[in-house]
Amino acid sequence: MRAVVVGAGVTGLAAAVDLVDAGVEVTLVDAAPQAGGKIRTEHVDGFLVEHGPDSFVSYRPAAAALASRFGLGNDIISVTEPRIVYLRRDGEMVAMPEGMGLVLPTRLGPFVRTRLFTWPQKLHAGLDVLLPRYLGPEDMAIGQFLRHRLGPAIIERLADPLIGGIYGTSIEELSLDAVLPMLRAYEDESRSLILASLKAGRKAPKGAGSPFRTLRGGLGDLIDALMAHLRAEAGYVERLGVAAVSLTTDDAGRSHLRLASGEVLVADAVVLATPSPTTAAMVEGERPAAAVALRAIPHASTAVVSLGYRAEAFPTPPVGHGFLDAGTGRTPRSPSSGCTVTSGKWAGRAPDRTVLIRSFLPERSRALHQRPDNEVYAAVERDIAETFGAGESPILRRIARWDGLMPKYTVGHKDRLATIDAALADRPRWQLAGASYRGVGLPDCVTSGQAAAAAVLAQLGG
Ligand SMILES: Cc1cc2nc3c(=O)[nH]c(=O)nc-3n(C[C@H](O)[C@H](O)[C@H](O)COP(=O)(O)OP(=O)(O)OC[C@H]3O[C@@H](n4cnc5c(N)ncnc54)[C@H](O)[C@@H]3O)c2cc1C
CATH class of the missing domain: 3.50.50.60 (FAD/NAD(P)-binding domain)
Known part of the structure; x- marks a missing residue:
């Protein structure tokens, strides 16, 4: 056969x-x-650059199981703890509230205390506890559903950066039933998304740590x-x-x-x-x-720009694993939907005294993807200089364009x-x-x- x-x-x-x-x-x-397709790992000058995916989640075991089956079980590593991810709003970094499930709080305290939302925005989200069920049998955009139940701030500052970031596009067009069927199940079972999420949070094992894993030598x-x-x-x-x-x-x-x-x-x-x-x-x-x-x-387009810097390029080294862009009242908006500080997120990605940063240029920055490499680098370097205070040019520059290859x-x-x-x-x-x-x-x-x-x-x- x-x-x-x-x-x-x-x-x-x-x-x-x-x-x-x-x-x-x-x-x-x-x-x-x-x-390898979208998995493309490059080793250059002591840096380990992932041009496509950099990790997989442990709560869906198939990737880890496949790696283990082919002798890589001992090479599976977790992210460097503590996992701190920021949301960048109007140039200001706010730490992601602890205990956030993908878009919903699994613990109330950090959500109530976060500076990411104003009090009226938090109260608006809280109306979810009172609202009747909204979904009929038909599919709906995640954006429409969450806006109805939780208000617009949650969409703009949390859900769109997080979920839209994975698909390289906005949740205003992504399918609830295909992307987040869990939200429908929550509404079906508990009516309120927040109550359902808090209930799930109480059942979750304590201190499980981040679910993100990768391979010591890269996914390649x-x-x-x-x-x-x-x-x-x-x-x-x-x-x-x-x-x-x-x-x-x-x-x-x-x-x-x-x-x-x-x-x-x-x-x-x-x-x-x-x-x-x-x-x-x-x-x-x-x-x-x-x-x-x-x-x-x-299929959307995305581009990934990896930049390696000397640690001395920064007044203080970037802390945490990176940030997601959570919108802005300013114009023009940053071309990037977020950055991973790869050298802070994983061990062994960059030589000592260097910093490796991966910046994502989403579908909305498509015009920029198509510009020559030096123009794309200049735009991303400007963004990193503004965000992290980089005062020097990078010592490593790489770009990967995934044109029309991100399924929506x-x-x-x-x-x-x-x-x-x-x-x-x-x-x-x-x-x-x-x-x-x-x-x-x-x-x-x-x-x-x-x-x-x-x-x-x-x-x-x-
Ligand atoms: C920038 C980026 C970051 C990502 N980050 C993550 C992450 O951190 N974690 C995660 O879990 N997922 C992530 N993803 C998603 C994940 O990488 C992809 O969904 C996954 O790798 C797709 O695998 P695939 O084999 O289905 O398709 P692909 O990897 O796209 O493979 C398809 C293959 O088909 C080949 N092909 C195309 N046309 C033809 C043809 N006519 N004849 C023969 N061959 C053809 C291509 O050359 C390619 O090798 C990311 C994706 C991107 C682009």
Whole structure:
């Protein structure tokens, strides 16, 4: 039995290792010359630069379990404690109140005491305790829902920076049911989001620490370990640096994947672990309805700028793990949605007496992404000089542009997934997986790749 896995990001690799371990011969195809997709770790001059993701959460165990399975269990490290994240509001840094769940307080005291909100804003949020249920059966933008229940300040100063930051776009368009289904469950069960969150906080284990984990040598080590495992298998073949173009089925039910080089790979099953617009182009010939729904999943652009400084560049070294931009009354707004002080967040990311900072330029700064590197660096350096007082130029500059590659689960996302599933129901040997569908975080991507492999194995076994 032979399967083709298209896309050598973490999703495709998670699928590929499960398939080879089950005795299936695997051909791995990726348009890029190297594996890893958005996971790209660079070691330069003693700095460890993550161009894409820098961590995974421990409460969804699939990523940590995969790393452990491939010998990296002892390399999983936690963030440097204490975890202090700031919200930057009108240039002023306010520490994130302790005990915040993603957008709701799990402890009342820190929320009541925080300077992030004024008293009228806190009282407005408190009205949530009295309001009747708001949701009907239809999906809704997270922004609309939270604004109704908690007031606009929570959106602007907390929810949008936090959730919008993960998706590189605003919560005014993100789907409640696809991104934060927990909020619907809270309203269903408790009516008040705040009461439900406080209840969940009372049940949570005490002193659990931050859920964020990474690998001591960078996330690229996971990709290297998975690739080493695949390359040691006799039935494994790879085509890196060549794009897949289209997928068709022959009368015997075998799949034919055409590559941009003209080569056609014939297989019993195919896992498509590519971003949905690319997947759309591949299935369009045989399943145009699936292609329409796949293209309807929008993808945002983001850019990550990493800057390394001598510690002496700062009057006082930046403290904490970084900040999220929580809006401003001033114009123009900073181009960055936030910065991670990587050298403060993780051990071993920067040489002694240096500071490594990662700045995120979200979708709203798209015009800037497209400018030449030196202009982007100048804009980010200005922002860091204003925020942290950097008085020198950086000694390391790197940029990664992720153009049209950040999936946005906008309102109606789950309906689009149902349309895709229905349109491909008679193609069970084509399995779609990856960040475009049911979770953008690394653990969700791993789970999605593994589920695709399991579905393929069930089909081949049958
Ligand atoms: C800047 C940034 C920061 C992030 N931070 C975090 C974080 O800290 N924690 C976290 O959990 N998640 C984070 N994410 C999200 C996470 O990185 C991604 O969701 C995840 O890596 C996606 O994996 P994937 O395998 O599904 O897709 P990708 O990694 O995008 O892989 C898809 C692969 O398909 C290939 N491909 C595309 N077209 C074709 C074609 N026609 N033929 C063949 N191959 C093709 C691509 O080259 C690519 O290798 C971040 C994402 C970004 C961009």
